[in-house]
Amino acid sequence: MSVEQRARGTAVGVTGTGRRRSRRDEILEIAVGLFASRGYHGVSMDDIGAAAGVTGPALYHHFAGKEAMMVAALVPVSEGLLDGGRARAAGHPDDPRGTLESLIDFHVEFALANPAVIALHLHELDRLPDEPRRRIRRLQRLYVEEWVTVLTALHPGQPAGEARVLAHAAFGLMNSTPFLGGEVDRRRRAALLRAATLAALLAETAA
Template identity: 80%
Template structure:
């Protein structure tokens, strides 16, 4: 199951497994808003723009969201929760095989990055638009997710310090999170294979060579 499906299941109170449920109208509106924010920037999009694109009148739109800020929180917070939960799950599935754990983490993140380029663009460019408390919570979730990677990397490379492993983890995220900037000249399956192979090669290389 992809991160996107896990997040949607979590929002609905359903388990993060099984058949994907039908999206709610709220989720459809949020997806449209995320796409507009990613394409035009947060300040380049009005609530009227979102309502028009979603075919929703003003009062109906405000029934689902108090405003753009609430949409941004709704778009970013569940994703950070989902990444952390998914990362922890994949590490736990391979307690004695750190190479397998790393490969599973990479597969997981590449699937997320390919499925959610607009959300990645929001994280890169619009996170600071959030109020202090949700921004702090998201940053905390992100740090915890990074630490899942750090644990695996330091197990694979015993000479690596935690700080050095964080450098490598963030470099890997930069590679995998390049999906908002990739064109469509390479099909999705091949893009996934290239991102996985490049990230794995970078993280398996001996840093002291």
């Protein structure tokens, strides 16, 4: 199953809001899947319109162009990750192990629900104009620092720079979902990703 196919039926975002998906949401999801599977330059607005069953004028009613679609996909995701990370850190103020497990659960669920968004971010972020790209990078740095705070609490005396190395390594593991096949069911994939990430981050305790 391709990244584009896995993107169908999943929301572009971090957490569900319970609201009914709009036509704009559906078009954005289709665009993200196409960008992720074919590359930004391999997809035209006509391709997106054809896949979504939308004519040119109707498509431009929702989005000014491909750049606008990229911004609409990636900025809210980065905001949602930061908000979610902060909420989970606040939920376990005196329990760094519990906070770490909560953060891992949160990120694994995001990664499994949004493989196309992850692929888009990995390969196409530099297509964005300077302002939204800088905004996304800043949100990402702040999200990383939530993990760094937890890891330095778990590993007293560990330099923050080393904790960032561990955090980015953990993201690499959890964000592998665009490259995973469908031979393992979703629940088992989630369990494997959680266990592997937790083991990798706790191993430093004994080092």
